[in-house]
Amino acid sequence: MDRHEALRRIDATLKARGFKETGPGFADYEGSISVHGTPVDITLSIPDVRFAAKPVLALKDRSQIPLDTLAHIETGNGICYASGAGLPVDLYEPGPAILRVLEEAKRTLELSFKGRAAREIIDEFQQYWYSELGVRCLVPKTLSAAVKKASLFIAKLGDKPQFMCLADKADLRGYDSLAIGLAQIWSVDAPIGPAAGIRAPNTLAELQRWFAGQTGLGGSRWNAAFSALSEGQTLFVAAPNAFVGLRLERPKDLEAGIKRGSIRKQAVPKLLAARSAAIKLERFSGAWCSIEDITARNSVEQNTLKGKSIALVGCGTIGSHLARMLVQSGAGIGAHLSIFDNQYLSEGNIGRHLLGFGDIGKRKAFALKAELERFHPQVQVNAFVEDATAMWELLATHDLIIDATGDWNVQGVLNEQFLENVDANVSALLHTWVFMNGAGAQSFLNVRDDLACFRCLKPQFDGPWRYPVGDEKDELNLQPASCGDGAFIPFSVDASCMAASLANRAALDWAGGKAGQRLRAVQVDPERGRYHKPVSPKPVPQCPACGPRRSAA
Numbered sequence: 001m002d003r004h005e006a007l008r009r010i011d012a013t014l015k016a017r018g019f020k021e022t023g024p025g026f027a028d029y030e031g032s033i034s035v036h037g038t039p040v041d042i043t044l045s046i047p048d049v050r051f052a053a054k055p056v057l058a059l060k061d062r063s064q065i066p067l068d069t070l071a072h073i074e075t076g077n078g079i080c081y082a083s084g085a086g087l088p089v090d091l092y093e094p095g096p097a098i099l100r101v102l103e104e105a106k107r108t109l110e111l112s113f114k115g116r117a118a119r120e121i122i123d124e125f126q127q128y129w130y131s132e133l134g135v136r137c138l139v140p141k142t143l144s145a146a147v148k149k150a151s152l153f154i155a156k157l158g159d160k161p162q163f164m165c166l167a168d169k170a171d172l173r174g175y176d177s178l179a180i181g182l183a184q185i186w187s188v189d190a191p192i193g194p195a196a197g198i199r200a201p202n203t204l205a206e207l208q209r210w211f212a213g214q215t216g217l218g219g220s221r222w223n224a225a226f227s228a229l230s231e232g233q234t235l236f237v238a239a240p241n242a243f244v245g246l247r248l249e250r251p252k253d254l255e256a257g258i259k260r261g262s263i264r265k266q267a268v269p270k271l272l273a274a275r276s277a278a279i280k281l282e283r284f285s286g287a288w289c290s291i292e293d294i295t296a297r298n299s300v301e302q303n304t305l306k307g308k309s310i311a312l313v314g315c316g317t318i319g320s321h322l323a324r325m326l327v328q329s330g331a332g333i334g335a336h337l338s339i340f341d342n343q344y345l346s347e348g349n350i351g352r353h354l355l356g357f358g359d360i361g362k363r364k365a366f367a368l369k370a371e372l373e374r375f376h377p378q379v380q381v382n383a384f385v386e387d388a389t390a391m392w393e394l395l396a397t398h399d400l401i402i403d404a405t406g407d408w409n410v411q412g413v414l415n416e417q418f419l420e421n422v423d424a425n426v427s428a429l430l431h432t433w434v435f436m437n438g439a440g441a442q443s444f445l446n447v448r449d450d451l452a453c454f455r456c457l458k459p460q461f462d463g464p465w466r467y468p469v470g471d472e473k474d475e476l477n478l479q480p481a482s483c484g485d486g487a488f489i490p491f492s493v494d495a496s497c498m499a500a501s502l503a504n505r506a507a508l509d510w511a512g513g514k515a516g517q518r519l520r521a522v523q524v525d526p527e528r529g530r531y532h533k534p535v536s537p538k539p540v541p542q543c544p545a546c547g548p549r550r551s552a553a
Helices: 003-016 094-123 125-129 204-212 219-230 252-260 265-274 291-297 319-328 347-351 364-375 408-420 493-511 547-552
Strands: 028-035 038-045 056-059 133-137 147-157 160-167 176-187 234-238 243-249 280-288 310-313 337-340 381-384 400-403 428-435 440-446 519-523
Touching (some): 003 094, 028 094, 038 094, 056 094, 176 219, 219 234, 219 243, 219 265, 252 265, 291 319, 310 319, 319 493, 337 364, 364 381, 400 408, 400 493
Parallel strands (some): 133 160, 133 280, 176 234, 310 337, 310 400, 337 381
Antiparallel strands (some): 028 038, 147 160, 234 243, 428 440
């Protein structure tokens, strides 16, 4: 349906409901909706007749809603009728779609009349704080202290401010810091919300009344809060439903008197209290942003890789994507993620690598380390450019070794070293690779049990794989080296990402104590690939790697 026909249908639908076109936009209207039988005047602006951008509804006269507390009102008088997953409508039926928008706005306003407004506001309280400044908090949310001390500062790149930050100290890897001052984070168990008729306090006097009405704070803690604010500290309240902060804007004459020495610091609280109705507040909206909180967000009731030391061998087409997934799954928190690769990034690599144009010519390991630290400055990553197979003593200090090289020789050596050193700290070896010209991808986990080792998957060097995900009779599509680039097998980047995903999932299962099926596969190419359900292969007696050891045992 073209735009003009959609507009015609919307216009006819709205005018049939008593709305009139007002402008100045191409689809701006005014009309009324019935809220429990009472007409409420609204304005309606439709920026996109396909509804990719939602229509904007606003109250024309706030006094028509006779409620002290009205939920779901955005900045100004805008009605927040579609939150969370949004409001799906049919773009091919624009008339019914706009009617559904109006009906949802009506339902939203009626929630307040049903006594749900206070609860709804509490659920969305941070949106009602109306903060102009957002703060990224790098202090872990899980830190048990009820009062956490921190530093508030501006993180800069050169002379350009990037964001405000709340951390243990005014220092953040990769950024310059402009200190603002000390801060406190008060963690409370009860939700915070409007109190004493105050939704978000604007003055010190309002803050005291608002503070006293909060179940998790109460008047008993006001003296401590006022003392910190008087000293120039910023106070953040971290509740289950919101993370908000505030600081006093001390009057200029008071600041000048303190600097001249005519006003003693001990007298400041008394002077502020005397002028509490005039002392303005600066409000902040906080967001939990530590590497621990970021990774835990996607792992509710699931295990993460936090606290697991992991050695990743290979930072190439699979390893680069896998490294990022590992960090996003908790690797590098509480224990180091070590990455190994002795090669340089070439022009030909970036077609399916996590790294890009700006890293050409750099060591893959070092460049990937920098990229992971750019992703989050708190991640703990070590990078090594030596041959990993010659550094077994270092590899063996980790809890898990992941081989992402896809190189048969490296796979074999790591498998042999893992089998040979049964007393090493490392408890698991995980391989992942792309199979036969990108037909499929596989991962295999060895946890030192009675099941197969990696070589059991292909016990004869010139024999077949036991669980192939492609036709081994296909000729390997090896492209010759040229123009300074090495020989390579062309396949699309999705194959690399699928291999990385298989390994990341296997690592998470291992970390959770449920290794699951050891060999996992995915069919990448629908024509050349084969499907194999997950399986835990049994060992092969003629395996040259583990066979003799099992016989001797």
